[in-house]
Amino acid sequence: MFKVLRVVIGRDLLLSMRRRADVANALLFFILVASLFPLGVGPEPNLLRTIAPGVIWVAALLASMLALGRMFAADYADGALEQMLLASAPLGLIVIGKAVAHWLVSGLPLMLLAPVLALQFDLPIDALLVLVASLALGTPSLTLIGSIGAALTLGVRGSGVLTSLLVLPLYVPVLILGTSAVDAAAGGVTVQAHLLLLTAFLIFAGAFAPWAAAAALRISLD
């Protein structure tokens, strides 16, 4: 059974490797959005420092949402998803595999890029570390929740916008927890509670979302 998990992760990573441009586009989007904010609100350092956590988190959230289209759509179009529904392992497990692979090429790079962007906003070093930690715990939740939305909108006209309409409201807790963790770190307050709550949310999403996404895939392919 875990062989199937490994095969799915390996396959999706291999596919992303051979379609590197798609991966790079989402990252470029992240960098661009985050860089637009200083241009929009002005270069005042104190202001930038205040808005930095929110801006970086929102940009990361949008970039990760943008990448959701890649998760199932191509496999849906060429019939590979049908084969996954007929696989010898539970569909929930396959969704976990796809989510892991998807996070490795969309969430992980965001997490590694974020500190560089945070320097543009003059965030203190402590806050930088917390930013990375909060993204490390938060972006997997985003991928997991997003997988439900991506699965529900398969093959639907205007599925990109529809996915965001469905998924963004559900992202709110992650956004709140993530930004306030960085805020707290920048303000010199202990961040343990925030990170613990993010972890709890991740565990919850990890237990629940693959199952829901699997049900959504079954509905979409019926």
Place this chain on the structure above:
Amino acid sequence: MSRPSEAAQSPRPSFGGRINWFKYSSPQSFFPLAGAAIPWFAAAAALFCVAGLYVSFFVAPTDQQQGEAYRIIFIHVPAAWMSMFIYLVMAFWAGAGLVFNTRLSGMMASALAPTGALFTFVALWTGALWGKPTWGAWWVWDARLTSELILLFLYFGFIALTAAIDDPRRADRAAALFALVGVINIPIIYFSVQWWNTLHQGASVSLTRAPTMAATMFAGMILMALGFWMYSIAAAFIRVRCIILERERNTEWVAEYMREQR
């Protein structure tokens, strides 16, 4: 082998004992039932609303601190109640539809969504109009208002998803799953916003309760809530009848119903 043309036109009621009535006769048998119930619910709605309006304007006394502005709560609070209650009912029907694969459940869920969205919007609108004179701001990022806003987005998501999928059965089931995901998320969203709110504002602003909860005030709110409730049922029934006719238009019983109508 069956011929599709025949199968589609054969009258449903004559299918015999093997058929699962639970699954097949529901929309058909519910249609006249809902039709008969609508006038009663509509009348009850009108009655409760008139009584509620009377209590809220002529019986409930002026509030010491907020003056007459507080009279907005007689629609604000019932509307907020209804917005959440309708979402729960909708999620209930959605879940029932997914579990039992009944067609009527999905129709009920999609019939409730627009009315739920309406009450959510009313709750937000009246909240803003109440907040301005009371706290001097149209909008505060209070946990309740924010959750209400997210709830509105969830309603919109539900409606958009139903509208975007052409096959009604798939649309119902996809939207049902989304409704259930939403119902699990609403408490999480509420508590996370509340927690975030205390971090940022130190609980200086609280929409939580009106200063004094006199019995007459409570009575007014309950009456209005009952009125809204009855109205929601009536509206949902009218809408579900439309949906049934739209989806079952090619069946024999609809044709028969049309013949009776003239």
Place this chain on the structure above:
Amino acid sequence: MLEVVDLRCERGERALFDGLEFKLPAGALLRVAGANGSGKTSLLRILCGLALPARGDVRWQGESIRALREEYHRQLVYIGHAPAVKDELTGRENLAVSCALGGTPADAAVVGAALERVGLDGYADLPARHLSQGQRRRVALARLAACEATALWILDEPFTALDTTAIGCVQEMIAEHLERGGIVVFTSHQEVMGASITAYTIELGG
């Protein structure tokens, strides 16, 4: 044994078929025929468990496939309309992945042999994007050669886009599978199997 009980399938509000019943014993071949839109693919998807019938049940060895799920999938090869061949992967990678997903992991030798069987030995290491329509189809069908032990084959239009050699090869694989006691269900517009093999035929639609 594959058994279908009182199956009804609807599209929109129209019934595509109703009250469909059959039993396929080991070694049986079933051809599903019918005009476009008569529900051939829908029937196959219901047989796999991809789609839910409006009424009725599909049973494998006497148990409902909805209860069996993964256990049933392990004994099933479905080759759908879309070949499920990824453009970015080579024929070899495609086949290895689909076998592993199906629960019959194939090592390099088996994969190579299967691709050779369908006449793709020269193309096994090319990304599928460089293959023609018929060749991609053959990559998908190579799975049959790699999954001989899998009892039930469900094939949606297996012969489209294939040249005569490839059609012969697929016919041969099907014949061998039936001899082994496997069950094959396929859709096709024409009578393609030779006269030597007796096939049940279902004609859908009117």
Place this chain on the structure above:
Amino acid sequence: MNWESFDAFLAMGGYGFYVWGSYAVTFALIAMEVVLLRLRGREIMNQLIRAERPRRSAP
């Protein structure tokens, strides 16, 4: 009785805009929903009647 005159009732102690704004929008929306529902019902009935007519004349 809370109000000395109709004007006082309308003024709502200076909060007339907020109170009446709330109530008016609420009931306007409800009225709108009722109208939309009625239109939807009429639309589907018309469609059904139109669909039925050829079926009657054909045989």
